[in-house]
Amino acid sequence: MPGPKPNHEIWMRLQLDDGGGLPLYQQLREHVLRMIRSGQLEPGGALPAERLLSELLGVSRLTVRKAFDSLVAEGVLVRRQGSGTFVARRFEQPLSFLSGFSQDMRARGMEPGSRQVRRVLGQATPEEALALSLSPGASVARITRVRTADGLPMAIESAVLPAEFVPDPEAVGDSLYAYLKARGLRPVRALQRLRAVAAPEEEARLLGLAPGDPVLYIQRVSFLSGGRPLEFTRSHYRGDRYDFVAELRAEP
Incomplete structure (x- = not known):
């Protein structure tokens, strides 16, 4: 879904001081941040082309x-090949609904995608066996992917499932839940834990962050209707691009 087109008038009013204390590029960076905070630049909105903006600002x-x-490196702006530079979107994920990443992104008008990191069969670790109610050393499928929205990295998901549910991890496409649904496997409830952590080195590299940058770490165990665990997922979400929202109600 395309965002708002650039409004050239707001850029023509900007004043950059060549004799100021900050370099010109830092002054422009601060102007862009203020325009985003004030709502003059909306999430998903396009910025003028670099050549045009240099002419407008002199x-x-x-x-x-x-x-x-500098703003792209911080996740404030995003570049799309052949399209230009845009204000990054922040995504709100309700915690009261059980849904997959692909479904969430399509509901927001974004194109979900995945970059496969690893898809293998192996033996369950003690933690995985406990989460999935498996015998120690049972065979499991491990699927690790970088999840993207309109090509922008949003999260790394590492899912572990009993091998009987996913006998061939290479057969799983962009949507794990679509694969499970085709096999008659549908999660109906889940237990989820969230906390803020420092990004590990590999996850930081895959998400375009510096090691140690803050990320949201999420553990989730989903269950079939009969109560059997289906999936144990550990995810790292970019905190600068994703919000988790819960609706709270008073006791009756």
Whole structure:
């Protein structure tokens, strides 16, 4: 879903001071952040092309590029090949519904995707066996993926399932839940835990973060209608792009 088109008038009103205390690219960076906070730039909205913005502001294209580069590195802006630069979207995930990542992203008008990291069969660790009510050393499928929305990395999901449910991990496509549904396996409830952690080195690299940056760590065990555990998933979500929202009600 395309975002709002750039409004050139708001950019023409910007004043950058060549004799100020901050370099021009840092001044532009701060202006962009203020425009996002004030709502002048909306999530998903397009920014002017670097060449055009350099003409509007009377600065070099390198100045604009450096300002944009720093904001892209922080996850504030995103670049899309052949389309331009946009304000990053933040996603709200309700905690009261059990759904898959692909379903969530399509509901927001985004195109979900996956980059496979590993898909293997192996023996369950003690933690995995306990979560899935399996015998120690039972065979499990491990599927680790970088989950994306419109090509933007959002999370790393590492799912572990009994091998009888996923005998061939290579057969799983972008949506694990679609694969399970085709096999007549549908989770009906789940237990989920969330906490903030420092991004481990591999997860940080895959998400475009620095090691130690804060991420949301989520453990989830989902269950079939008969109560048998179906899936044990450990995920790392970019905290700067994802919010989890819970609705709370007073006791009757």
